[in-house]
Amino acid sequence: MKNLLFVIIVLCLSCSDSASDKSKTEQVVKEFLPVIALHGGAGDLKGLNLTPAEEQQYLIVMDSALHVGYQILVNGGSSLDAVESVIKIMEDSPLFNAGRGAVFSHEGKNELDAAIMNGRNQDCAAVAGVTIVKNPIQLVRHIMDSSRFVFLSGEGAEQYATDYKIPTVDPSYFFTQKRWDQYQEALKEDKEKLDHSPSSEKKMGTVGCVALDRYGNLAAGTSTGGITNKKYGRIGDSPVIGAGTYADNDGVAVSCTGRGEDFIKVAAAHEINSLVKYKKKSLKDAVEKTLKEIVSKKGRGGCIVLDQKGNYYLGFTTSGMFRGVIDAQGNKLVKIYE
Amino acid sequence: MKNLLFVIIVLCLSCSDSASDKSKTEQVVKEFLPVIALHGGAGDLKGLNLTPAEEQQYLIVMDSALHVGYQILVNGGSSLDAVESVIKIMEDSPLFNAGRGAVFSHEGKNELDAAIMNGRNQDCAAVAGVTIVKNPIQLVRHIMDSSRFVFLSGEGAEQYATDYKIPTVDPSYFFTQKRWDQYQEALKEDKEKLDHSPSSEKKMGTVGCVALDRYGNLAAGTSTGGITNKKYGRIGDSPVIGAGTYADNDGVAVSCTGRGEDFIKVAAAHEINSLVKYKKKSLKDAVEKTLKEIVSKKGRGGCIVLDQKGNYYLGFTTSGMFRGVIDAQGNKLVKIYE
Numbered sequence: 001m002k003n004l005l006f007v008i009i010v011l012c013l014s015c016s017d018s019a020s021d022k023s024k025t026e027q028v029v030k031e032f033l034p035v036i037a038l039h040g041g042a043g044d045l046k047g048l049n050l051t052p053a054e055e056q057q058y059l060i061v062m063d064s065a066l067h068v069g070y071q072i073l074v075n076g077g078s079s080l081d082a083v084e085s086v087i088k089i090m091e092d093s094p095l096f097n098a099g100r101g102a103v104f105s106h107e108g109k110n111e112l113d114a115a116i117m118n119g120r121n122q123d124c125a126a127v128a129g130v131t132i133v134k135n136p137i138q139l140v141r142h143i144m145d146s147s148r149f150v151f152l153s154g155e156g157a158e159q160y161a162t163d164y165k166i167p168t169v170d171p172s173y174f175f176t177q178k179r180w181d182q183y184q185e186a187l188k189e190d191k192e193k194l195d196h197s198p199s200s201e202k203k204m205g206t207v208g209c210v211a212l213d214r215y216g217n218l219a220a221g222t223s224t225g226g227i228t229n230k231k232y233g234r235i236g237d238s239p240v241i242g243a244g245t246y247a248d249n250d251g252v253a254v255s256c257t258g259r260g261e262d263f264i265k266v267a268a269a270h271e272i273n274s275l276v277k278y279k280k281k282s283l284k285d286a287v288e289k290t291l292k293e294i295v296s297k298k299g300r301g302g303c304i305v306l307d308q309k310g311n312y313y314l315g316f317t318t319s320g321m322f323r324g325v326i327d328a329q330g331n332k333l334v335k336i337y338e
Numbered sequence: 339m340k341n342l343l344f345v346i347i348v349l350c351l352s353c354s355d356s357a358s359d360k361s362k363t364e365q366v367v368k369e370f371l372p373v374i375a376l377h378g379g380a381g382d383l384k385g386l387n388l389t390p391a392e393e394q395q396y397l398i399v400m401d402s403a404l405h406v407g408y409q410i411l412v413n414g415g416s417s418l419d420a421v422e423s424v425i426k427i428m429e430d431s432p433l434f435n436a437g438r439g440a441v442f443s444h445e446g447k448n449e450l451d452a453a454i455m456n457g458r459n460q461d462c463a464a465v466a467g468v469t470i471v472k473n474p475i476q477l478v479r480h481i482m483d484s485s486r487f488v489f490l491s492g493e494g495a496e497q498y499a500t501d502y503k504i505p506t507v508d509p510s511y512f513f514t515q516k517r518w519d520q521y522q523e524a525l526k527e528d529k530e531k532l533d534h535s536p537s538s539e540k541k542m543g544t545v546g547c548v549a550l551d552r553y554g555n556l557a558a559g560t561s562t563g564g565i566t567n568k569k570y571g572r573i574g575d576s577p578v579i580g581a582g583t584y585a586d587n588d589g590v591a592v593s594c595t596g597r598g599e600d601f602i603k604v605a606a607a608h609e610i611n612s613l614v615k616y617k618k619k620s621l622k623d624a625v626e627k628t629l630k631e632i633v634s635k636k637g638r639g640g641c642i643v644l645d646q647k648g649n650y651y652l653g654f655t656t657s658g659m660f661r662g663v664i665d666a667q668g669n670k671l672v673k674i675y676e
Contacts, residue, residue, distance in 0.1 A: 122603040124602070124603055128491060128573070129491060129492070149599065150598070150602050151572065151573040151578065151602060152571050153467060153571035154467070154492050156569065156570035156571020159570055159571075160569075160570040231497075231498075232487065232497055232498040233490050233491035233492045233495050234487055234491075234494065235491050236489070240489065241580075241602050242578070242581060243580060246605065260488070261489075264488050264489060264579050264580075265579070266460055267608040270605040270608045270609070270612070271608070271612070274612035278612055278613070278617045279616045
């Protein structure tokens, strides 16, 4: 890891991430080389039988989201800004199960969950079950920056969005034919199966991003529509800080995707952080150990993980994970399958 | 720790906690000496100026709850059964901020959160924001034992309760004059302060229980009404697995109480588990380190922690915590202040 040591005049250490402990006078700052990674969900992606043209669509959105995030970092923006911007792009795309492309719940609604976390001080925020917020990642960023709340839900979280003028939309904004068809299919399966399992699990979605900025601060964010045909106000791991999302400058930034129930049981994101921070495991070993534990519970999915040295690992137990990274040397990778 | 090694005929390794991996044939089983601990919330308890008669009321409920839980354990019941029974008693008491005695939200409702976790296999369940479920701990136990869900919320969770015949009540069941007066006071303060801080924090409540059964299985549970005058569908740490509640036979069982936001940020319960499991910290050191981190974020509260050897620690940063324990030697302690 090549990091540069040099003196910069810190007139304003950038934007809303600036904190009282940051001096506004001249100081020696260790500069870090930015890294950004994202995922667009793991699952039986081979089973989706995407055409080359469809694959290309996914790759293009991930590629452009990565570049937007990376430019923010290179230009001295915070990792939180990069994470928020990347996830917003993926939420705005109908391709991913988050924001615009969210799946339908059992009641035929799009119930969105999201979380964001600052690795510098563990500030964070999450929302569950919002149905009118255009970009849940923007809502959680506002909650984190401008309130003492951490975890808001349902109509209450929507009231917060309205009170603080976070853009809202008519629920029909989230309608996409593809997700509606999946929902109809799931309803049919459900009727036949008469069990309580969330169906259509091969179409697991979720988007997430982890970033390291020039100031050495990690951030993580996750956004999802959950599982098609989800019932009973089900909340997955994405908005559970420590399960689907975590960030700690002394450990790692993590965003997970998969069957949320099993990620909650093992507190996956915080477990990976603990294995790196306290057991000194490599990122790969920490992720693989945690995913193995999840698989032992018949769960599956993936994680993207990044540390302050710019090391990263993108792990998954499925036939694919929409994913991409621009590393500390500026090398880019965008992939779907193994 | 004196543990006995002996042969018992395992005809049925007890109740709903029995699992497919448990052999029903004769086997050598290491028997553990049962331990149970509970809390009824931490806070500025000295500031409550309880009369000796009021203190006595709290001590009597905690004492009887402890005895009920301990008898279950001594008679070979599971730690999950003990935790559920103890918390049910505390939910049924109007003294504690859980179940019957829950505080009022900003909208004048009693919104209840709860969680339960099995240390043997990390099975768990949680609910947030239910308003008609008499005993939320009973609901989470059912979700854990009888569904593939982990985290349900709001009306959806209430629908689950109705579908599976978990006892529900008219919301007026949760009315207590004391909590209503606190709510009116908080509303008034809020109006004057016009800030976003949840008010009346000195009256933090929450109940929790951790237990070790004769089979060496740990369990943890937590139940709460949250914070008086809470807004925006706020969810605290209690139902966030890894924050307010966690259990791992290889680590510890934990239940926390306090300003939930800060417990979520540090994933308090899972952090304590990690410090014990991976850093080999003592329970006291793990709790104190985690609470110190929470205090550095201007948070406060407490935790009860128990390991498989029967070691326990009841820590808090406030002027008191309603708490009690019956240890491996059968010694009992029930206290309110330091």
